[in-house]
Amino acid sequence: MEQAKIIKTAIRIRDLVFRRGRNTILDGISMDIQQGSIVAFMGPSGVGKTTILRLISGQLKPDEGTIEVNGQMVSRMSDRELHRFRRNIGVLLQDGALFTDLTVFENIATPLREHTDLPEPLLRRLVMSKLNAVGLGGIEDLMPHELSGGMARRVAFARAVVLDPGIMLYDEPMTGLDPIAVSTIRTLMRETNDALGLTSIVVTHNVTQMSQLVDYCYIMASAKIAGEGPPQELNSSTEPSVNQFMNGKMEGPIPFHYQTPGTPWGLLD
Amino acid sequence: MATLGHYTSKLTGPVAQSGQCLLFLMRMISSIRFSAAQVRSVLQQIYLIGARSLVIVMICGFFVGMVLSLQAINALEQFGASDQVSLLVVKSLFRELGPVLTALLFAGRAGTSVTAEIGLMKATNQIEAMELMAIDPIQIIALPRFIASLISLPLLTAMFNALAILGSVVFSIGVMDMDAGIFWSKLQTGIYFYKDFVGGMWKSLVFGGLVGLVAVFFGYTAKPTGAGVGTATTNTVVLSSVLILVFDFIMTSFFT
Ligand SMILES: Nc1ncnc2c1ncn2[C@@H]1O[C@H](COP(=O)(O)OP(=O)(O)OP(=O)(O)O)[C@@H](O)[C@H]1O
């Protein structure tokens, strides 16, 4: 019976190349992300994880290669198509990006007000249920500057999922949260994902947190995918970059220092 | 070669920027929707940028009215024509000084705060977050501020004029002991509603559009850094002031 389940690809990336100036950030990345799965992008800081998310959400255009989301080519969308496409994706930015002039309640309500015609009581109930789900019931009247970093991130999380999008992109959703909040968010991600059949991509640095959450994992190093697979498999991988990253070793192919492209001549630019 | 490129880019830079600015204006206009939410946010902005400029505009108006009367009386006395003071003061107020001075004050008071506000929203990724939620920041953020500035400036100008006339009354009648009857009757016969008052209002409508567009555009294109927002704010004051004076000359020479 197991084989009868249709596996659908939600996001298909082929030979993706992205450059900034002379700096090649992504160099020939290909992946297929299944509908309904939670996938992690891991890798050292500055390797281009946020950049891939921006390419998937259509904020950046690839230099080469294609990105297909649910059969639509993101890289060729017009502004209007992009607008429609984005109603179906939820994005949690790395720093939350709450609207500083609106209360917590209005922050979460903004996508609903823009894209639905819900009557006020229903909208209120929906916002409060999301806020309760991230464990912050009762703070709806605070302003963003009155929140701690971790609270702000959880509010941003609630705002990102409030429209129940088909695809969720999370940029480091757990950074700066205490262990209890981490488990809350993790459970929430899993539950919303399974209940609604979402596809989620999570960017993260934390190896152990992710092993408990994700179905599949991509490890990036030096602009390429160094290893991929379910977390258990990666843990025992012998590929040097993967092994180095998963075990947090100093020695290995991944350098700790930022490498400038054309050193040392770059100094003379 | 490098210096040649430098100079051409100095020339083409402003041209390209004016083009972008016009495109931005088109984008704003094409995103106009007459929804309740839109109207509400325009009203809110009129309060924030218009009503909050009221005090400074009134204070300045009052003193401009006084100093104008002082100078006018000094000058007219030489010709024995000091009973014409109200006519001279009010005509120059309605036609030039009211619209221009209020617009310059407005650029400094409201234009800068709009640029800084939008620039900061950009620096903290709020604009990006909106785009990602399929919310058009030009429609939600830029447009209400532009329309509010278009509506506020003529109203502020009218307020400026009213207070300047009050200042003139206080100085000429109160301090210089002019005859109140002469003061008002000169105005009744010499000031034309359409030619003087409405003409000035048209100017201030144009200035409102200019300040609004420049403020919103510089905020929206600010570099997302502290220094970038600072530069954008300065540019707003400088460019809107220059544009106000240039357009004032153009409009005056075409329509009189
Ligand atoms: N706006 C930009 N202009 C120029 N270079 C950029 C820009 N944004 C990012 N980069 C470069 O692109 C590379 C990848 O950045 P990215 O933000 O994708 O890294 P990341 O993997 O998300 O890192 P982190 O884990 O620290 O968030 C970095 O080397 C960075 O210097």
Ligand SMILES: [Mg+2]
């Ligand atoms: Mg990042």
